[in-house]
Amino acid sequence: MDNRLIIGIAGGTGSGKTTVARKLAEKLHEHIVVVSQDSYYKDQSHLPLEERQKLNFDHPNAIDFDLLVEQLKELKAGRDVEQPVYSYLTCSRSTTETVHLSPAPIIIVEGILIFTCKKLMDEMDIKVYVDADDDDRLMRVIARDIRERGKNVEWVMDRYTKTVKPMHLQFIAPSKRYADIIVPQGGHNRVAINILVATIKNALKEKEE
Numbered sequence: 001m002d003n004r005l006i007i008g009i010a011g012g013t014g015s016g017k018t019t020v021a022r023k024l025a026e027k028l029h030e031h032i033v034v035v036s037q038d039s040y041y042k043d044q045s046h047l048p049l050e051e052r053q054k055l056n057f058d059h060p061n062a063i064d065f066d067l068l069v070e071q072l073k074e075l076k077a078g079r080d081v082e083q084p085v086y087s088y089l090t091c092s093r094s095t096t097e098t099v100h101l102s103p104a105p106i107i108i109v110e111g112i113l114i115f116t117c118k119k120l121m122d123e124m125d126i127k128v129y130v131d132a133d134d135d136d137r138l139m140r141v142i143a144r145d146i147r148e149r150g151k152n153v154e155w156v157m158d159r160y161t162k163t164v165k166p167m168h169l170q171f172i173a174p175s176k177r178y179a180d181i182i183v184p185q186g187g188h189n190r191v192a193i194n195i196l197v198a199t200i201k202n203a204l205k206e207k208e209e
Helices: 017-028 065-076 134-149 153-178 190-208
Strands: 005-011 032-036 081-087 092-101 106-110 126-131 181-184
Touching: 005 017, 005 153, 005 190, 017 032, 017 106, 017 126, 017 190, 032 065, 065 081, 065 106, 126 153, 126 190, 134 153, 181 190
Parallel strands: 005 106, 005 126, 032 106, 126 181
Antiparallel strands: 081 092
16 A cells, blocks of 8 residues: 655745745654655756756746656655756756655655646645745745856846746746645744644554554
8 A cells, every 4th residue: 555645845936845845854753755846847958058048947848747747656656766957057957967766655746836737736645835925935036046056136036027927927826726735934834834744644644544
């Protein structure tokens, strides 16, 4: 009997999805593996770098959902997978490097677009949407893209205006309706996190029975 619990954590860019996943790992004391949607961007290395940097990474078509679903099913079945490594600096998938993932009792899939793919959602036992104020998300995005992706404020603001905000309104915000639990204020909402932890513990018990 399959007793692995698959949890999907979606939400806008900079909403605090990673913080929620970390809080769950701290509180549940269970072995957890996190599968990040960001590792599954389609490889665009055939395009010139200048063109790659103009790609819309906030559209569902940018994600290799077939590979993501395939590897999630492998983990669910108890088999190891080699997760791709995607570089935001080169906008391409590594041809020499992967991340080895092993199955765990709790598998978290997190990413902004994971609720836009029905076959991916069909694999999930619990769907969580992390909600956050648009201004708060923008501040986190600016800080992250400068710190981790070598961008400047002007570049981040231009991308936010042209792709991040429109795609959020078109694809990500509407996907909130598929969530079983909505977590306002991200990982800083202790009450919501505690409710989520209790829900997960109950779901694990039901799987074991």
